[in-house]
Amino acid sequence: MSNNNSSLSSSQNSSFTIDLDKIENKEAKEALAQKVLNKVKDGQTIGFGSGTTSYITAVKIGEKVQKEHLNITAVPTSNEIQKVCEHYGIKIGNLIENELDWAFDGADEAEFTNKWLIKGKGKAMFKEKLNIIASPITYILVDNTKMVDYLGQKCKVPIEVFPQALKYVSKELEKLGATEITYRGFTENNNGILDVKFDKIEKRLEKQVKSITGVIESGLFLEYKNIEIISETDDFK
Ligand code: 5RP
Secondary structure (H helix, E strand, C coil), rough: CCCCCCCCCCCCCCCCCHHHHHCHHHHHHHHHHHHHHHHCCCCCCEEEEECHHHHHHHHHHHHHHHHHCCCCCCECCHHHHHHHHCCCCCCECCCCEEEEEEEEEECCCCCCCCEECCCCCCHHHHHHHHHHHHCEEEEEEEHHHCCCCCCCCCEEEEEEECCHHHHHHHHHHHHHHHHEEEEECCCCCCCCEEEECCCCCCCCHHHHCCCCCCCCEEHHHHCCCCCEECCCCCCCC
């Protein structure tokens, strides 16, 4: 098992479902993961996000838990992350029986000034939003490629939709200004996922999208002040 400062490798562990060696921008993501490690304290319940940054963070927390014999409960946001937690003997909790002490997650785009995010490339934004709402603070770990001047600069907005509503929701999204809508497959909740391009993203858009019948959740995170965006260059303590 590697120590907390070393580079992670999948060859250390055949049960990892993401190949750690193939993660894009791996060093930056490891450095970000390292920044939240000292927030992990014995007895805590922690919300675990999804995606590769969260995956690396989960592995590093797992290593720390094993090394220091910590008692940690995780509320994971995807099956993939849950497997990592289970591998390291981290207990699995939920938002009904457990209270989060803090949470961490990644993002696909981050606009620093307003603390606005696009999430959901990993299709897990419904549970990720639930964790953010439930947690007093969520650390959003973003490497420099994720920082944007305005949302929508690089990414489309993922939207999770009840399958029977896909056609109706698409029409309603066009009325809200969607200029491109692509179907991307199914989420872990067996709902459809659409990737949607908006030329302009305003604060009200998150609520407008959510109010369409059939929308489960969107990857717009515009309403959350209880997040701290941590970039590669932050001197985070
Ligand atoms: C998953 C997410 C992820 O946090 C987001 O896609 C970032 O992923 P990565 O760390 O792999 O770049 O929102 O639903």
